[in-house]
Amino acid sequence: MYSNHDNINILTSLLVSWGVRQAVVCPGSRNAPIVHNLYECPDIECFAVTDERSAGFFALGQCQVEDVAVVICVTSGSALLNVAPAVAEAYYQHRRLIVISADRPACMIDQLQGQTLPQPDALRGIVKKSVSLPEIHDGTDHWYCNRLVNEALIEAWRGEGGPVHINVPITEPLFGFDVEQLPAEREIVFHEGESNFQSLIEIANDFKKAKRPMILIGQMKPEDLDDATEDLLQLEQYTIVLNEKLGNNVEMPSKLIDEMLVEIEGDEDYLPDFIVYMGDTFVSKRLKAFLQRVKNVPVVIVNRDGAVHDVFMNMTALVQASAADTMSILASVVTGQKPTAYLQQWQQVYEKCAQRVILYDPPYSQLAAVRGLFAFSREIECDFHFANSMAVRLGELYSDQYIFVNRGVNGIEGCLSTAVGYASAVDYAVFCVIGDLSFFYDQNALWNNNLTSNLRILLLNNSGGGIFSTLPGLKESGAAHDYIQAAHKTTAEGICIENNVLYYAAHNEEELTEGLQQLCDTEGMYPMLLEVFTDMEEDEKAFTKLVHGDKKEVN
Numbered sequence: 001m002y003s004n005h006d007n008i009n010i011l012t013s014l015l016v017s018w019g020v021r022q023a024v025v026c027p028g029s030r031n032a033p034i035v036h037n038l039y040e041c042p043d044i045e046c047f048a049v050t051d052e053r054s055a056g057f058f059a060l061g062q063c064q065v066e067d068v069a070v071v072i073c074v075t076s077g078s079a080l081l082n083v084a085p086a087v088a089e090a091y092y093q094h095r096r097l098i099v100i101s102a103d104r105p106a107c108m109i110d111q112l113q114g115q116t117l118p119q120p121d122a123l124r125g126i127v128k129k130s131v132s133l134p135e136i137h138d139g140t141d142h143w144y145c146n147r148l149v150n151e152a153l154i155e156a157w158r159g160e161g162g163p164v165h166i167n168v169p170i171t172e173p174l175f176g177f178d179v180e181q182l183p184a185e186r187e188i189v190f191h192e193g194e195s196n197f198q199s200l201i202e203i204a205n206d207f208k209k210a211k212r213p214m215i216l217i218g219q220m221k222p223e224d225l226d227d228a229t230e231d232l233l234q235l236e237q238y239t240i241v242l243n244e245k246l247g248n249n250v251e252m253p254s255k256l257i258d259e260m261l262v263e264i265e266g267d268e269d270y271l272p273d274f275i276v277y278m279g280d281t282f283v284s285k286r287l288k289a290f291l292q293r294v295k296n297v298p299v300v301i302v303n304r305d306g307a308v309h310d311v312f313m314n315m316t317a318l319v320q321a322s323a324a325d326t327m328s329i330l331a332s333v334v335t336g337q338k339p340t341a342y343l344q345q346w347q348q349v350y351e352k353c354a355q356r357v358i359l360y361d362p363p364y365s366q367l368a369a370v371r372g373l374f375a376f377s378r379e380i381e382c383d384f385h386f387a388n389s390m391a392v393r394l395g396e397l398y399s400d401q402y403i404f405v406n407r408g409v410n411g412i413e414g415c416l417s418t419a420v421g422y423a424s425a426v427d428y429a430v431f432c433v434i435g436d437l438s439f440f441y442d443q444n445a446l447w448n449n450n451l452t453s454n455l456r457i458l459l460l461n462n463s464g465g466g467i468f469s470t471l472p473g474l475k476e477s478g479a480a481h482d483y484i485q486a487a488h489k490t491t492a493e494g495i496c497i498e499n500n501v502l503y504y505a506a507h508n509e510e511e512l513t514e515g516l517q518q519l520c521d522t523e524g525m526y527p528m529l530l531e532v533f534t535d536m537e538e539d540e541k542a543f544t545k546l547v548h549g550d551k552k553e554v555n
């Protein structure tokens with residue numbers, strides 16, 4: 001029987017699947033349930049050593065035989081500090097010493113409880129990674145615990161290998177041993193190496209066998225996408241590839257991911273049975289929620305850093321490789337194959353959404369402004385920067401080219417400055433589409449001697465944070481308008497005059513058309529700004545109509 005503390009059982013199960021077979025255990029009460037599990041586990045042999053300092057070196061000696069990973073398990077408090085000399089030695093010898101310390105729950109630290117000290121980072125600098133596991137109360141805790149153990153073990157194995165620290169808070173009662181079996185835990189299989197072709201070929205062969213294979217490409221540098229373009233186009237002939245405009249450098253209309261997901265209303269038939277995910281983030285929250293429902297199928301995450309980004313909370317493998325290599329291998333394996341029926345299924349939904357977007361002629365609104373910008377700028381050599389909030393969502397809807405956006409942490413504070421910097425480094429037009437709060441926040445972007453005449457700003461001024469009107473339930477709050485949307489009446493005219501930026505304003509359809517014509521005249525000597533004043537509610541209505549069509553759902 002195993003401990004009735006789930007975090008200990010998850011840890012034990014993963015140690016076994018990662019091939020750990022030896023554990024050096026030191027006496028203590030807080031770590032007793034962990035020692036109990038290691039002892040109960042038929043795959044692991046325990047070795048008792050009382051002095052933690054010596055136990056650490058004893059474990060190091062075991063690591064040296066055939067370069068295996070060995071656990072050293074200690075109780076809370078100074079017991080952990082006593083393994084530091086052995087851990088430091090293991091660090092420089094690249095030995096896989098897995099330090100497991102028992103701890104009290106975080107709320108009890110520094111509260112004059114016995115035998116406690118701040119443990120999570122106690123070995124910082126001499127371990128490759130430290131994690132502190134959560135105690136498990138729900139599915140999210142379980143996923144988090146599993147992920148942290150996998151992450152720590154990936155680091156122990158990565159490169160030349162090295163020690164890692166797994167801290168395990170355990171709330172009393174400590175001793176209950178009524179769990180019959182260890183849980184079957186997801187192991188994230190790590191395929192290391194810049195050009196990990198063999199693993200990729202195996203993955204590609206399994207991908208080919210899948211009935212509903214899906215490729216996902218999150219935000220990527222355009223240069224990295226360029227390297228993969230031809231293979232990507234080939235893969236698109238075979239199966240569904242979902243990428244937003246921040247992960248797509250091919251000139252083509254938007255994939256309309258949000259619109260398609262609204263259309264299929266979460267229908268399980270559209271869930272993939274094999275995912276290969278390259279690149280970073282997606283803007284679409286719906287996509288993340290939809291794909292979190294995928295369970296027990298291969299979910300392969302590929303990035304050059306070999307970093308665990310478990311976006312959908314279900315990754316099964318991590319491949320350290322470039323997107324270009326991955327797409328090239330996937331494409332070579334599926335070449336000559338018939339398109340999957342799964343692709344056709346998605347294409348039908350796409351056609352319906354695309355029709356809706358093409359046919360919808362929005363009334364005067366932010367939508368009309370962004371749609372108009374793309375229509376007017378079609379023939380111009382230019383790049384697009386979109387700010388966060390609704391701007392990037394409108395860009396995703398209407399752009400047929402790559403868009404830059406600060407999506408690393410989604411801040412609104414530097415979108416304009418980033419575009420200004422970008423414009424200073426190229427000799428063609430740079431359009432920056434930005435909401436009012438983001439613009440006024442970052443107005444110092446224009447107080448800059450390096451402002452260049454190729455900068456074109458489309459300021460979508462809806463007098464506040466319009467995105468918050470799309471949040472269901474927030475309208476009920478009395479604070480919504482003034483305090484959350486931060487409603488205001490500021491305009492950009494004065495800022496533009498002060499900074500030698502040509503200023504145009506639009507309050508209706510005619511002025512919008514004229515303003516866009518001006519903005520797209522790229523011969524001008526000065527940077528330009530077109531401020532489009534719209535009504536937040538009208539913007540929201542138009543957006544909802546486009547995304548939802550005749551579906552009733554809001555947001």
Ligand SMILES: Cc1ncc(C[n+]2csc(CCOP(=O)(O)OP(=O)(O)O)c2C)c(N)n1
Pocket residue numbers: 388389390391410411412413434435436437438439462464465466467468
């Ligand atoms: C630095 C920072 N502060 C706060 C936020 C939270 N935030 C996200 S969107 C948003 C409103 C942006 O308003 P606006 O630029 O006018 O765009 P709109 O919502 O009207 O499209 C805010 C405050 C953030 N992303 N970054």
Ligand SMILES: [Mg+2]
Pocket residue numbers: 435436437460461462463464465466
């Ligand atoms: Mg706004």
